[in-house]
Amino acid sequence: MDDRDLFLIGVIPGFTPQIGRLVSMMNYARYTTLSAVEGLEVDELDYLRDPQSNSIGAILSHIAASEVGYQAATFHARDLNEEERLEWGAALDLGERARREIRGHELDYYLRRMEEVRAKTLEELGRREDQWLEEHTSLGSGQRVNNYFKWFHVFGHELNHRGQIRWLRRHATART
Amino acid sequence: MDDRDLFLIGVIPGFTPQIGRLVSMMNYARYTTLSAVEGLEVDELDYLRDPQSNSIGAILSHIAASEVGYQAATFHARDLNEEERLEWGAALDLGERARREIRGHELDYYLRRMEEVRAKTLEELGRREDQWLEEHTSLGSGQRVNNYFKWFHVFGHELNHRGQIRWLRRHATART
Numbered sequence: 347m348d349d350r351d352l353f354l355i356g357v358i359p360g361f362t363p364q365i366g367r368l369v370s371m372m373n374y375a376r377y378t379t380l381s382a383v384e385g386l387e388v389d390e391l392d393y394l395r396d397p398q399s400n401s402i403g404a405i406l407s408h409i410a411a412s413e414v415g416y417q418a419a420t421f422h423a424r425d426l427n428e429e430e431r432l433e434w435g436a437a438l439d440l441g442e443r444a445r446r447e448i449r450g451h452e453l454d455y456y457l458r459r460m461e462e463v464r465a466k467t468l469e470e471l472g473r474r475e476d477q478w479l480e481e482h483t484s485l486g487s488g489q490r491v492n493n494y495f496k497w498f499h500v501f502g503h504e505l506n507h508r509g510q511i512r513w514l515r516r517h518a519t520a521r522t
Numbered sequence: 523m524d525d526r527d528l529f530l531i532g533v534i535p536g537f538t539p540q541i542g543r544l545v546s547m548m549n550y551a552r553y554t555t556l557s558a559v560e561g562l563e564v565d566e567l568d569y570l571r572d573p574q575s576n577s578i579g580a581i582l583s584h585i586a587a588s589e590v591g592y593q594a595a596t597f598h599a600r601d602l603n604e605e606e607r608l609e610w611g612a613a614l615d616l617g618e619r620a621r622r623e624i625r626g627h628e629l630d631y632y633l634r635r636m637e638e639v640r641a642k643t644l645e646e647l648g649r650r651e652d653q654w655l656e657e658h659t660s661l662g663s664g665q666r667v668n669n670y671f672k673w674f675h676v677f678g679h680e681l682n683h684r685g686q687i688r689w690l691r692r693h694a695t696a697r698t
Contacts (some may be wrong), residue, residue: 491529492529508682
């Protein structure tokens with residue numbers, strides 16, 4: 347991503363106009379997540395504010411896992427398969443299992459996984475047309491959800507968790 | 523807002539196509555903020571997790587204040603005027619002054635203010651064309667920021683703080 351264009355939501359080479367705007371927003375959200383965790387050490391990434399809390403490392407994994415879920419839903423019209431559940435289940439569910447399993451990694455480990463997932467997303471989005479954003483499925487409640495919403499939700503979810511990360515970071519680093 | 527269309531990001535009557543998508547995202551972000559604070563009592567809205575923390579009430583005011591700031595910037599090409607600074611300064615800055623000044627209000631007080639601000643935003647956005655979203659200003663760094671980005675930032679900022687609100691709510695309500 348060209349940093350000069352970080353604050354422009356608009357057309358991006360390689361994407362149709364609407365998808366480009368969506369990707370601009372995803373890029374910016376990711377940029378701020380990366381800034382929020384810059385320089386964190388393993389013990390800060392593992393820090394639990396209290397016994398029910400999630401670590402920053404687990405939240406980073408959760409952000410990537412959620413994106414994997416939406417890839418399956420929107421690009422392949424399916425839920426996560428068994429292999430994906432095995433790899434991403436703890437990160438998706440957070441809580442007890444994530445506290446047990448997701449720890450002890452360097453920042454780079456989390457960033458690399460996020461990047462791999464994002465690369466796949468961009469590759470798939472690059473193959474699609476704006477009209478695809480309007481395609482929708484139905485929720486049990488009968489409400490319709492279009493693909494635009496689903497990808498909006500991915501970066502909205504990331505921004506929501508970034509708020510928690512910033513808060514946790516203040517406490518994790520004040521402690522050390 | 524029609525709840526049936528909450529999960530569709532797309533065209534909205536009364537807005538040009540791009541602005542409609544932006545408004546869909548703003549609507550959804552707001553809907554989730556309202557869900558996150560539903561039913562909170564004054565002492566929960568005032569709850570301070572620690573002496574450096576912001577209350578949920580202050581964060582709600584901050585969300586509205588930030589929107590007022592972007593109204594001034596994008597609709598009127600100016601900073602907040604003296605009267606607006608007086609009304610929104612504590613909420614904008616958060617911290618010590620917000621902890622002192624923003625407290626003791628019912629949920630409805632915060633929601634009404636957010637709604638008044640939002641009504642003004644929608645009125646102004648409804649008067650504009652998509653092309654307006656592309657208009658940009660420059661940051662000191664020379665980076666360009668377009669109006670699309672600024673309004674994306676308003677709801678992104680709200681989602682970020684909603685993450686903090688959810689976290690604070692779990693603690694504020696567990697306590698009572």
